[in-house]
Amino acid sequence: MKKIMNAPEAYTDDMLKGIYMTHEEVKYVNDDLRCYCIANKKPDKVAIITGGGTGHLPLFLGYVGHGLIDGCAVGGVFQSPSAEQIFEVTKEVEAGAGVLYLYGNYTGDIMNFDMAAELCEMEDIKTASIVGADDVNSGAPKVRRGVAGIFYMFKAAGAKADMGGNLEEVLAAAQKAKERTRTVGFAMSPCIIPEVGKPNFTLEENEMAMGMGIHGEPGIWNGPIKTSGELAEESLHTILEDMPIAKGEEAAILINGLGATSVEELYILCKDVVEYLEGQGIKVVRSNVGEYATSMEMMGASVSVCRLDEELKEYLDHPVSTPFYIQKARDGYDAV
C-alpha cells in the first residue's frame, strides 16, 4: 500500500481537516468533522442533503455548494455515515422548505438515511428521499448501485431548488434525471481501504473488470484489456439496450475517471463515446470529462449518459459553484 497519510484510522478525518482549512465556503457542525455543511445557507430553499462513504471524491461532499446541494454526512472509507450525523447536518442546513435526501443505493446508507428521516419527523422537519441507482451492470433497476450518474440528479435537484422549487418539484427533478441516466463502469486495478491495508481483489497485468462497482464489487466479466473504442461500444450498447434513445434526441455524457486513470485517457474515451453515439444519430450536446465519482486510486472509468429534454438541459446549464466543481452560466456570466 502506497498512500500519503498518517494513521490509517485518521484517513477520513485528516482529509476533512485539510478541506476545511482550504475552503471557507463549508463548515462542520455538532463538533463533528463529518457533519459537512454549506457555510451560508440560502433562506427558504429546499435543502438537499447527501451522504456516503469516503473514498469517492469529489463524490459526495464535493457537490456541496451554491446551486447544488447543501450538506453531506461523511462516512469512513466506503462506510455509510450514521443516522445521527445525517440528522445533525439536516438540522443545520434545512431552511424551512423541507429536505431532500439524495444518495446512492446502498444498504447501509438507506438504513441510516431512513433512521435520520424518522428523527426529522419527530422534529417536524419534512423530508423526501431518492437514491441514485444508475449502474446498469449491477442488476435489475431497483437494486442497482448508485455511481457517477448521481451527478445529474444532484444537478437537476440542485438547480430546481435554487430556482425556488418546492420539495415535490425538487424531488421530481431528481426523479426525472434518475429515470433518464445510465452508467457503465470498468476497472483496471484495485484500490485499497487504508485500514484494511491490502486490495480485496487483484487484476492481472493485462486484465480488466467490466461492470465493477466503485467499492470494487465484482463486475460481469474479467478479461484482457480492450481498446477505448471497444470499451465505448460495449458500454454504450449496454446503456442503450437498457434505455433506448431515439435518433435525433439529445444527450449529455459524463466520462468519469475512477482515480488513477489519466485525463488524457478520459478524453480518448470521450472521443469514442461521442463518435459511437453520433453514429447512432444521437446528438451529444453536453459533455463532462474528469473525476466525478472515484474509487480512491482505482484505475478505470465510467461512462454515463443522460437522455435530455429541455427541462433537464436547463437544470444542467444552471451555474454552480462548490469547492470541487464550478460551472459557469452558458452565456458567460460567472456562477453565483
Next chain:
Amino acid sequence: MGQIFRNKDGKSILMKMVKAIQDNKAYLGEVDGLIGDGDHGMNMNKGFTVFEERFGSEEFGFTEGLEELGMILMNEIGGSMGPIYGTIFTAMAEKGEGLEEISLTGFADILEYALAKLQTIIEAQVGDKTLVDTLSPAADSLRQSQKVGWDLMTAMNAMAEAAAKGRDSTKDMVAKFGRSSRLGERSRGVLDAGATSCCLILTAMAEGIKEMVC
C-alpha cells in the same frame, strides 16, 4: 438453581462480547473480504472498542450495557452494521430492562423481540445469507429449550450450537440482501460476514451467561 442470571451481574457478559469481536477483528475482515469490501472486522472492532473505552471501568448491568453499546453502534459507527447491531442491542435492552432476574423464558423473549425489531429495518429472512440466519435459529432454540424444560446452562449450549449451525448454513446460500446480493451465484461458497460476527457475539453471550447462572 441454574434457572436465572441477574441482570446486574451482566457486565462480564458484555465484556466477553467485546473481547470476542476484538480477538476476531482480522478474521471477520477476511471473511468479509471474500465477497464484501473487507472492513467488517474493523468497523465492529471500532464500535465495541469505543464501548470498552467509555464503560470498561464503570459498573453496569446486562441490559444497561446493551443499551449503551447499541447506542454507540447506532449513532457513532454508521455503515450497515451500526443500525443493524444497534437495533438488536437496544431492542434487547428495551425488552429486558425491567427484569432483575433473567430466566430462560425472559431471555427467549428478549432475543425474539430483537429479531422482530431488526426485521422492521431490514427485509432479510432466513435463507437470504445475512445475520438473520444466525439470530433466528438462536432465538428459536431458546424457545425450544424453554418448552422442553431445559435449564439455562443447557439452553445456552444449545443456543450457541444453533447459532453456529446457522452461520455455517450461510456458506451454501446465495446472498439476497445487502451489497453482496448483486453477486448472485458468485456469493455462494463463503460465509456471510454478518452471520459470522453474530455467531461470535451470541457465543460470547452464552459463555458469559453460563458463568453467571445461579
